[in-house]
Amino acid sequence: MDAGAYAARLDAVVAADSRELDRVCEEVAGALLRDGAEPPFDVGSADFAADPYLICADRYWRLRFLERPTILTAAACAVWLGARVAREARTEVLERWALGYAFITKDSVESAVELARATEEIVSRDAPAGDVAYFATLYHAGKLRSDFHFDELHQFLDSSLLALAAGAHRQSALFTALRSFAAFGSRALTAEYATGLLDRAWRSPERTRHVVDICLNGIQFAVPFDGHGVLLRDRAAEAVRDHPGDHMFRFRLATGLHMTGDHDAALAEVDTALRLLPAVGNRGSHKLLQEQYLTKREVIVEGRLRAALDAEHRARLAEREERHQERWARAEEEARRQKEELERALRESQESARANHVRSVELVALFASVIAFAVGSLQVTLTGDFSLRDRLLLIGAWGLGHVAFALLVIGGTWLITRPRR
Template sequence: MDSTSITSITARLDAVRGGDVRTRDRVCDEVVAELLTAGTPPAFEVRSADLRGDPFFICADRYWRGRFEERPTAGTALRCARWMARHVREESWGVVAEQWALGNGFLNRGSVESAEQVARALADATDGATGAAAERVAFFLTLYQAGKLRANFCFDELHGFLAYAPSAVAAGSLRAAPVYTALQSLAAFGSRSLTVAYASELLERAWSAPDRTRHTVDICLNGLAFAAPFDGQGELLRAYASLAVEGWPDDHTFHSRLATGLHMCGRHDAALDSIDTAFVLLAASPTASLGVLQNQYLTQRDAIQEGRLRALRDAEQQARWERQDAANTQLERSLHTSSVRAVEVVAVFTAAIAFAVGSLQVTLTGDLPLSDRLWLLAAQGVGLALFALLIVGGTWVITRSHRRGRNGGE
């Protein structure tokens, strides 16, 4: 592409800066189509990573997205990294690298290369880059491959790749970047062989980094959301996602993560509010994966709705069980009380019969004087009364201790 065409493209993009969104998108699409047809990458400078207002970044983003869709390989990532070294401003390089490497890795997750293929692509570099420039190229290739592994939930493979892959080792000092630590945390949370304590330590280190980026926060929440289940997972995700929403209130992804955390905590109504907010924000977001995210959010909303209905059914069933348990307890108490009363009645009735029979024998037989017979009847009556009172009192004491033990058990 000649200098006249390059000047024309720059002028056209300058003209739509800050203008109508539809006009800007149309011009960017036209420029990208021309560049892809000519097989020439953009020759202008990228000064930001603003997908909403910078037509130069939008145009470059769509151009490289098209190149990655055409050939989703480490070789394309290598060419993109070289282009970035010449055309992306220093202060924006890190954010642009995360956006393009991780984003295109997600979009092209269906074609995962081996670590050896990534290493060969890095070794085939012929631009003679050394030092910081070489580390940036290796870092970009590593993030691109990590984006694919992350999107496919290959947690153990991701952990090994970040630790030992030649491209990861070649990234050198850039491995200390918060986004790299966040990826390690995600891999550790998803792995069944690494501990939650280790993953949480990496998460805290990435989250508390003063130069953390939006992608760092996203990966941290992603790791918590898809971690192997552990105690306190839902509350931890809810707490971190709430902080993310406070920092980026217009980010649909963070509202979706908050909905997941709330759902895990059983707060289904609040979770529905959050996922509905995510839908609204997604519709206004300039994202290349709109359809994919819409399907994910729909699935998530269905799961929250199902959880809400299940919780309502469980609460209703629990209330029914409690009512039945109360009725059973009342019936048990009634039967127990009736049994005690029956024992007491039988004891008194038995004593009365014994007294009647004994008194007849004393009255109708023998030749004792009347006064002696009366004293004998009185003694017999007192003895039988004491017997009845002993039976009734003992029954009362036994049942009283039983009731105390049962109430204490409750």
């Protein structure tokens, strides 16, 4: 089949429905591959949903990569892309193809020896080596990214001959975003270093949708650090504002909200991502993404339920603690009251004992006086030759003296032992 025949078949389906468009583009791509010919037509747009030439070229190179997933295939694709795709659509097509084909061939990462041989051949070609090396670098880096080989990706982007051959493209926003992805996932690099690369790519005027996606992907799968969830939530929210219809950014935002504990908002975002997903075409791996989103939704629902149970548990603990504090306060008050009563009883007992002691001293003094008076009176009565009148006077004087003595002892005892405040 000649070049005109391929183009004629594609022109015939411009206004057809999407199913027919996919079928014809797939057939033409398969025919090109069987004939050993690359697509013989130019691509003027980056419309992967309606441009039959782009869709057919996309299917063709997809088949080529599935058949031979190597850096040399990526180099051939880069040469065709530079010659056939319009400049205004080239960046979008280049980034989507390099990263997309890397994802579908991620199970075939080439060895260091194969990488060195391919790099040598790419550099020796007549085509612009920097452009070709850049596409090939993105392709190989995309494989490492899809396999989450963070340290290998970091080393490849920083020091491999293929990446160095990309020249000025190493400063591109997408290249920096890939470096940020590698740094976030590596345990040998700090979160501050990764965030610095992220900010460079994020603030670049060349920032594309793919740059944003890789940046968010890197944050999501980063080694946990302080502010991890907040960073993902905030950057994903900005991406959603710029691309409100992008299901992947909605999914990243749902993940960030889930990490920060906002389960209701996370559930709303992942449901929105699921609603937007059917608009994705054949290359979007609809089933795979749907399963991923549904799994995340289950995790969010489970986290939401767990958070509700934790909140209820904390409320019960707080109520129990409050009751415990009340009982403790009542117990302390009761103990204080009992202590005061005990101290009061002790004081009363001490005062009563002291009073009894005083009474005992007074009683002893009184008995001593009575006995002394009786003995003295007996001597006066039984001895001497005093008259009765003199004896009575003497006994009276003696008794008054003992009364005075008893009163003096009793009064002194009371004065010494009387209560004092």
